[in-house]
Structure formats: C-alpha cells, structure tokens
Amino acid sequence: MTEDILKITKSVYEQLSASEVCRKQAKVCENLIEKLENDDITVSVIGQFKRGKSTLSNAILGGEIMPVGIVPITSAVTKVVYGEEKSAEVHFYNGAVENVEFSDLSKYISEQENEDNVLGVSEVIIRWPSEFLKKGLTYVDTPGVGSFHKNNTEVAYEYMKESDAVIFLLSVDSPINQIEIDFLYNTREYAGKFYFAVNKIDTVGGEDLNAYMKYCEKLLRELMDTDKIMLYPVSSKEGTGLAELENAILNDCDTSIREIMEASTRKKLRELINSALNQLTFYGRAMNMEYAELDKRFAEITDFISEIKTKASGYEAIFEIHLNEIKLLLSQKVYELFGMEYTYEIAELRQSMLMMTKADFLKQVDDICADLKDTLDRVLLYREENAYVVVRKTSALKRLAKNLKKIQAGLED
Numbered sequence: 001m002t003e004d005i006l007k008i009t010k011s012v013y014e015q016l017s018a019s020e021v022c023r024k025q026a027k028v029c030e031n032l033i034e035k036l037e038n039d040d041i042t043v044s045v046i047g048q049f050k051r052g053k054s055t056l057s058n059a060i061l062g063g064e065i066m067p068v069g070i071v072p073i074t075s076a077v078t079k080v081v082y083g084e085e086k087s088a089e090v091h092f093y094n095g096a097v098e099n100v101e102f103s104d105l106s107k108y109i110s111e112q113e114n115e116d117n118v119l120g121v122s123e124v125i126i127r128w129p130s131e132f133l134k135k136g137l138t139y140v141d142t143p144g145v146g147s148f149h150k151n152n153t154e155v156a157y158e159y160m161k162e163s164d165a166v167i168f169l170l171s172v173d174s175p176i177n178q179i180e181i182d183f184l185y186n187t188r189e190y191a192g193k194f195y196f197a198v199n200k201i202d203t204v205g206g207e208d209l210n211a212y213m214k215y216c217e218k219l220l221r222e223l224m225d226t227d228k229i230m231l232y233p234v235s236s237k238e239g240t241g242l243a244e245l246e247n248a249i250l251n252d253c254d255t256s257i258r259e260i261m262e263a264s265t266r267k268k269l270r271e272l273i274n275s276a277l278n279q280l281t282f283y284g285r286a287m288n289m290e291y292a293e294l295d296k297r298f299a300e301i302t303d304f305i306s307e308i309k310t311k312a313s314g315y316e317a318i319f320e321i322h323l324n325e326i327k328l329l330l331s332q333k334v335y336e337l338f339g340m341e342y343t344y345e346i347a348e349l350r351q352s353m354l355m356m357t358k359a360d361f362l363k364q365v366d367d368i369c370a371d372l373k374d375t376l377d378r379v380l381l382y383r384e385e386n387a388y389v390v391v392r393k394t395s396a397l398k399r400l401a402k403n404l405k406k407i408q409a410g411l412e413d
C-alpha cells in the first residue's frame with residue numbers, strides 16, 4: 001500500500017519540481033518522500049496551553065526533559081528521537097545548531113527565558129533512550145495553542161501538518177472551548193490518526209470524570225465527523241492511564257503504521273496540490289494580462305495594501321474583528337483584480353485569538369500584507385516581456401495544473 005502512496009508522492013514531486021512556480025510545494029513534497037522511505041512516523045502532542053503537554057511528554061519519555069509550569073511555558077518545538085546517548089541540539093532559524101546541556105534547555109524552550117522565541121529557535125532535537133521511541137518514532141512536544149503568545153498557535157498548526165498521528169490533549173479542569181474546537185476543526189485534515197487524552201484526572205472524582213468523558217466524546221464525534229474517537233483518561237502527574245495510551249500508539253505503529261502513513265500522506269498531498277493549483281491559477285491569470293494592464297493592477301493592489309495599513313493604525317478596539325475585516329477586504333481586492341480566491345494560511349485560527357493588543361494586531365496586519373506582497377512580487381519576477389515565452393510558460397502552467405488535477409482525482413478515496 002505504501003508502495004503506491006510513495007509512487008503517487010514521487011509523481012507529484014516530479015510535477016512540482018519541474019516548475020519554478022511551485023518550489024515551496026515541491027520542498028514539502030520532498031520531505032514527504034523522505035518520511036515515507038524511512039517509515040519515519042511522527043507523533044505530536046498538541047493542545048491548548050497548560051493542558052499538561054510537557055508533563056505528559058516527560059512521563060511518556062521517562063525523564064524530566066521539558067520544562068513545565070503553571071504559566072504558559074513551551075515556546076519552541078521539541079522533537080525527541082531514540083538515542084542510546086542522551087543529547088540536546090538547538091536549531092535556529094538562521095541555520096545555526098548548538099549542542100546544549102539538558103539543564104540549559106529552558107533557556108531556549110521556555111516563554112520565561114525565551115519570550116515569544118526571540119532567540120529564533122526553530123526546533124530542539126533530543127536523543128533519549130526511551131522504550132517508547134525504540135521502534136523509530138519521533139515524538140514532538142509543541143507550544144500551547146491559543147495563548148497570547150500568538151506565534152505558538154502558528155507553530156502548533158505547522159506541526160499538525162508534519163504529524164502522522166496526534167495526541168490531542170484536553171484537561172478535566174476546563175471543558176473543551178472554542179479555541180480548541182477551532183483548532184481541531186481547521187487541522188483535522190492533516191493527521192492520519194488522532195488520540196484524544198483527557199489529562200489531570202487526579203483532580204476530579206469518578207462521577208465528574210464520567211460526565212466529562214461523555215461530554216467530550218459526543219462533542220468530538222460531531223467535530224471530527226466520526227464515531228471512532230479514541231479517548232484516554234490520564235493523569236500525567238501520577239502516571240495513571242498512560243500505559244493504555246502508550247500501548248495504543250505502539251500497537252497501531254506495529255500493526256497499521258503503513259495505513260496511518262498512507263492516510264496522513266493522502267491528506268497532505270491533497271492540501272499540497274490545492275495550494276499548488278491556487279498558485280498556478282494566479283500566475284496563469286497574471287501571465288495572460290496585457291503588460292500595461294497588469295502593471296496597473298499591481299499598482300492598484302500595492303496602493304490598496306498601503307491604504308489598509310494606514311486604516312489599521314487608526315483602529316482602537318476589538319482587533320479580532322478588524323483583522324477579519326482587513327483579510328476580507330484584501331481577498332476581495334485580489335478577486336476583483338485577478339479573479340482568484342486568495343486564502344491566508346491560518347485565517348480561522350487568528351480569528352479565535354483572545355486578548356489581542358494593538359501591537360499584535362498591527363504585526364498581524366503587516367504579516368498578512370507581506371504574505372500577499374511576496375506572492376505578487378514573485379508573479380512579477382516570473383513575468384516575461386517576450387510573447388513567445390509567455391505562450392510557452394502559460395501552456396506549461398496549464399499542463400502542470402492538468403497533471404496535478406489528474407493525480408488529485410486519484411487521491412480521492
């Protein structure tokens with residue numbers, strides 16, 4: 001089965017890498033191939049801040065590896081793989097890698113010492129001799145979703161895309177809330193398998209726990225649109241219920257690793273192809289416009305972006321609402337000028353942010369505008385003055401879109 005999915009993934013890569021337009025998607029595809037070839041399965045623990053993700057990670061891995069605490073703690077992703085010798089490597093966005101002592105880890109991955117990840121840590125890779133990892137699992141502890149450290153939600157979202165399986169951690173001390181619902185709803189397409197764990201069961205009595213489990217199960221069934229919800233009550237602090245969760249994951253890895261990988265790769269490929277097709281439409285439209293007309297429209301949208309920024313700086317309250325309004329205005333403008341849907345990667349997640357300050361808001365507006373501007377700049381670079389080249393490039397874009405659609409049709413099961 002994995003043979004097939006590997007073949008499909010390779011054919012998507014072949015298509016994407018042949019065009020400079022889809023370089024970003026080709027890179028993602030290349031990583032998928034590598035994972036499939038190595039049977040490299042990634043399990044991430046994801047959940048709202050303070051649900052106990054890092055405590056659970058330490059309990060599963062058997063060691064005080066991650067810093068834990070009563071305020072939002074984890075600020076960077078920590079990947080743990082099997083290693084006879086313990087070691088910790090900090091990777092930075094600028095490409096630098098540093099070996100650090102375990103006692104120094106919190107300097108890099110805690111909000112208190114590395115607030116909003118100012119140090120630019122892209123991830124920490126730990127080698128740890130844990131039985132749980134022995135069969136080749138990569139375990140990932142992620143920053144909490146929905147804390148006022150905005151970057152954390154985006155990081156968690158990115159990791160959903162890399163995961164084959166997810167432990168989504170809830171906690172009995174708080175009912176599932178809108179932030180968790182939004183996050184799950186937006187990301188359920190990515191992972192092949194979900195394990196829902198309800199943490200901190202040591203803090204409630206049996207009856208309350210039963211009521212909570214029933215409530216969660218019903219809600220998750222509706223949300224995930226399946227009857228097959230696996231819900232594990234655990235206490236990461238006391239170790240209760242962890243063996244059931246660990247065994248379920250390890251068992252699935254033994255018996256159905258290929259199915260899990262196939263399911264998650266199919267989902268990821270569909271997303272990837274959609275994103276590539278969107279990109280191709282945009283380039284195609286821009287290529288086929290008169291140059292004078294194209295310049296006019298680019299100037300118009302550039303002015304519009306400046307206007308939006310000026311407008312944003314004058315807003316004073318309920319920034320979440322203004323942010324949505326701004327995204328909508330920009331998307332409408334792109335549609336009006338280029339006839340295509342322009343989507344922002346993490347649109348819905350930003351909606352559910354609480355306590356957004358003006359500085360956060362302006363930063364997000366800047367990010368959104370930069371995202372759009374970047375796409376426009378790349379389209380301009382791609383443009384050619386020579387009519388013959390335009391025809392050739394346009395037909396190449398069309399051919400690529402056609403091939404991708406064909407592969408996409410095969411992925412629908």
Ligand SMILES: Nc1nc2c(ncn2[C@@H]2O[C@H](COP(=O)(O)OP(=O)(O)OP(=O)(O)O)[C@@H](O)[C@H]2O)c(=O)[nH]1
Binds near residue numbers: 050052
């Ligand atoms: N009673 C009880 N407390 C727990 C349990 N698990 C975690 N905690 C506590 O919950 C708090 C948060 O734990 P963390 O592991 O830091 O939570 P987290 O989800 O990693 O938090 P972020 O990294 O900020 O997203 C800490 O004070 C833990 O001691 C549990 O099973 N029972």
Ligand SMILES: [Mg+2]
Binds near residue numbers: 054066067143
């Ligand atoms: Mg944590």
